Amino acid sequence: MTLPPGDPIDGGGSSVLKDSGTHGAVPVRIVVATVAGNALEFYDFITYAFFAVYIGQAFFPASTPWGSLLLSVAVFGVGFVFRPLGALVIGAFADRTGRRPALLLTIGLITIGTLGLAVIPSYQSIGIAAPILVVVCRLVQGLALGGEVGPASAFLIEIAPAHRRGLYTSWQLASQGMSALAAGAIGFAMSLILTPVELAAWGWRVPFLLCLLLIPVAVYLRHAMPETLVPPIPLPGTPMAGETSAGHRGRARLRAHAWLIVVAVLVIMGGTISTYVGSYMTTYAIATLKLAPSLALAATVVGGASMTVFALAGGWLSDRFGRRPVMLVPRIVLAVITWPLFLVLDAVPTPMTLFLVTALLSALTAISATATIVAIPELLPRPVRATGLAVAYALGVSLFGGTTQFVITWLIGATGDPAAPGWYVTMTSVICVVAILAMPESRHRELQN
Numbered sequence: 001m002t003l004p005p006g007d008p009i010d011g012g013g014s015s016v017l018k019d020s021g022t023h024g025a026v027p028v029r030i031v032v033a034t035v036a037g038n039a040l041e042f043y044d045f046i047t048y049a050f051f052a053v054y055i056g057q058a059f060f061p062a063s064t065p066w067g068s069l070l071l072s073v074a075v076f077g078v079g080f081v082f083r084p085l086g087a088l089v090i091g092a093f094a095d096r097t098g099r100r101p102a103l104l105l106t107i108g109l110i111t112i113g114t115l116g117l118a119v120i121p122s123y124q125s126i127g128i129a130a131p132i133l134v135v136v137c138r139l140v141q142g143l144a145l146g147g148e149v150g151p152a153s154a155f156l157i158e159i160a161p162a163h164r165r166g167l168y169t170s171w172q173l174a175s176q177g178m179s180a181l182a183a184g185a186i187g188f189a190m191s192l193i194l195t196p197v198e199l200a201a202w203g204w205r206v207p208f209l210l211c212l213l214l215i216p217v218a219v220y221l222r223h224a225m226p227e228t229l230v231p232p233i234p235l236p237g238t239p240m241a242g243e244t245s246a247g248h249r250g251r252a253r254l255r256a257h258a259w260l261i262v263v264a265v266l267v268i269m270g271g272t273i274s275t276y277v278g279s280y281m282t283t284y285a286i287a288t289l290k291l292a293p294s295l296a297l298a299a300t301v302v303g304g305a306s307m308t309v310f311a312l313a314g315g316w317l318s319d320r321f322g323r324r325p326v327m328l329v330p331r332i333v334l335a336v337i338t339w340p341l342f343l344v345l346d347a348v349p350t351p352m353t354l355f356l357v358t359a360l361l362s363a364l365t366a367i368s369a370t371a372t373i374v375a376i377p378e379l380l381p382r383p384v385r386a387t388g389l390a391v392a393y394a395l396g397v398s399l400f401g402g403t404t405q406f407v408i409t410w411l412i413g414a415t416g417d418p419a420a421p422g423w424y425v426t427m428t429s430v431i432c433v434v435a436i437l438a439m440p441e442s443r444h445r446e447l448q449n
Contacts, residue, residue, distance in 0.1 A: 022056025029400045030159065031171050033221030036151050037107045039175035040218060041145045043211055044114050045079075046183035049279065050297065051204035058122040058204075059094065075131070079138040080402035083146030084333035087394035090147020093386035094154065098229045104150040105142045111215050113141035118208035136385050146398075148374075157377045157385070157447065158228035163319060166443075169374045170315025173366060177307030179382030183207065184300035189200045191294055229382065236388035255389075261392045263435050264376045268333055268396030270432025271369035274338075274361060278303050278422050281358050283405070288418050289349040302355045314370030322443045323375035327436045330368040334361070337431035345420040375439060381448035400428075 048055065060075070086106075094102030115136030123130040153172055160168035188206050194203040254261075281303065285296035318326040340359045373389075380388040404424075411420035 001132060001153040011345065015119060015179035017234065029221055030166065031156070032115060033218065033225050034103070034155050035171050035175035035222060036214075036218035037103060037110055037144070037148050037174055038152055039179045040107075040114070040211055041110050041141065041148060041213060042143065042176040043179035043183050044110070044117070045145075046180050046279070046300070046368055047187065047207045047211070049282070050183065050187040050300075051199075051207070054200045054428065055117075055134075055206040059120070059134045061123050070235055075135055075138055078135055078273070079142035079145070080398040082139045082142035082238070083394035083398045084391065085158065086146025087146075087150060087390035088387065090143075091150040094146075094151035094390075095229070095311045095383055098227045099151045099155040099158075100222065100225045100227050101258045102386070103155070103225070104219070106148040106151070107218050107222060109140050109144035110148075113137045113144065114141075114208055114211050114215070117204050120210060125133065125242070142417035146394040148375075150386040150388070151374055154377050154382075154386040154391055155225075155228055157374070158382075159226075160444075162444075165378065166318035166323070166371065166374045167312070167314040168311050168315070168375075170318075170370045172309045172373055173311040173314075173370045175307045177309075177311055177362075180304030180307060181301055182304075184297055184304055187302065188294060188297040191297060221257065252391065255383065257296065257388055259378060260376075260379055260389055262409055263390075264372075264392035264397075265396045265436050266434055266435035267327065267372050267376075267439065269400045270334075270391055270429050270435075271365055271372055272397050272401045274334060274405050274425055275369070277338075277402050277425055278361050279356060280405050280408060280421070283409075284421070285354055286345075288412065289345070289354065291349065291351065291354065295332060295351050298351070299354050299358045303358045303362040305423035306359040307366045310363040310366040311370045312369035315374065317367065318371040318374055318443065322441050323371045323378070324441045326371035327368050327439075328433065330364040331429050331432050331436065332366050334368075335426050335433065337338070338425040338429075339419055342419035342422035374440045378442035378445055378447065379440065 035262070075269060090102050090106060114137075117131060120126075120130055120133045120137070120224055135311045150170070153169055156169045157165055188197065190203055190206065279300075281299050282296040285291045285299055286293055314326055314330075336351065338361065344355055345357050373393075376392060377389045408421040409425060412418060417423075
């Protein structure tokens with residue numbers, strides 16, 4: 001199987017791809033290898049959120065179930081702390097050493113984090129060591145995901161033919177939708193097959209173990225990836241600069257694009273908040289709409305399917321109409337309709353309404369976010385492409401993704417308005433629209449070296 005036109009790429013791990021292709025075809029396995037780590041990490045993220053109650057009971061005993069859940073959710077947020085560090089360290093590594101070694105490093109870190117959650121004994125078995133080890137695993141996972149997005153997206157941009165860069169890179173976001181779909185389906189199946197006692201005792205570990213079975217496949221595929229980072233060639237008679245000089249040049253070039261990175265953080269903010277409001281729909285359906293947990297989990301499956309389809313649609317649309325309009329139009333629509341959608345959902349809290357609202361919010365977010373994840377690396381030169389995108393993405397997600405569910409929960413409680421999440425999306429979308437207008441169009445730009 002191959003993707004649409006591009007130059008043939010040697011699947012051998014030692015190959016170097018010097019330029020973005022314009023003819024031929026790229027093997028599907030290379031795209032799959034690129035997005036594999038992102039897919040596995042997002043699957044782990046969704047699974048942790050699904051089973052937060054049981055994880056809290058296993059590792060964070062407290063005087064009340066609410067206290068245990070609160071500790072579990074707090075540790076979930078700890079992973080966001082290390083994302084900017086992972087973006088800087090692994091992004092710089094990818095820009096200096098290569099995309100392939102950076103992506104192999106992140107898949108190794110993801111393995112450590114997932115394995116820990118799957119096998120660490122409970123607090124009852126090993127005491128305080130259990131929650132400490134879980135926190136370490138979350139930090140490692142945050143480091144991995146912070147460093148994953150930049151190199152993976154840069155690689156997809158660099159292997160793609162110029163007229164297909166949006167479609168190729170859209171697989172990065174589509175893989176998240178597939179992961180949400182898989183995690184939701186497995187979580188739903190587990191809730192039907194096992195009793196609450198079995199889920200609390202051991203059942204919540206099964207989805208993490210299933211994830212581990214796929215990691216060797218991802219590692220194998222990434223070993224076969226070509227390299228797209230071309231090392232600098234010194235001028236005649238000029239010695240190659242050492243690591244310190246290379247690092248200094250990289251930081252200087254990154255600072256030269258500081259304005260773009262700040263704007264990118266604000267654009268990513270809009271997509272991040274919409275995404276995490278969508279992730280909150282499971283909790284919202286149970287706590288606010290009083291729907292059955294199985295229906296709430298089914299809504300996540302609907303959201304994942306919608307994200308997968310419309311992320312690919314967003315990539316195709318951005319190749320045809322440009323990055324900026326495809327970022328802008330869905331974001332304006334979200335600013336206008338999100339609050340009314342929550343009003344409708346509160347007035348008619350049926351499963352069908354929940355599914356329709358979840359699907360629509362996921363679709364609009366996916367279309368806009370896909371164009372964003374394409375535009376940012378297109379505007380950055382190759383030596384800081386991975387680092388710049390990684391930093392913008394990590395900061396946007398850490399600052400706004402890690403706080404969204406807390407903010408909207410507080411808004412609902414403080415205002416008594418079940419539609420308060422819609423106001424939060426609207427206000428932040430207005431800021432996002434201004435940031436999008438400040439970004440230049442990048443569809444027809446040649447990638448800078």
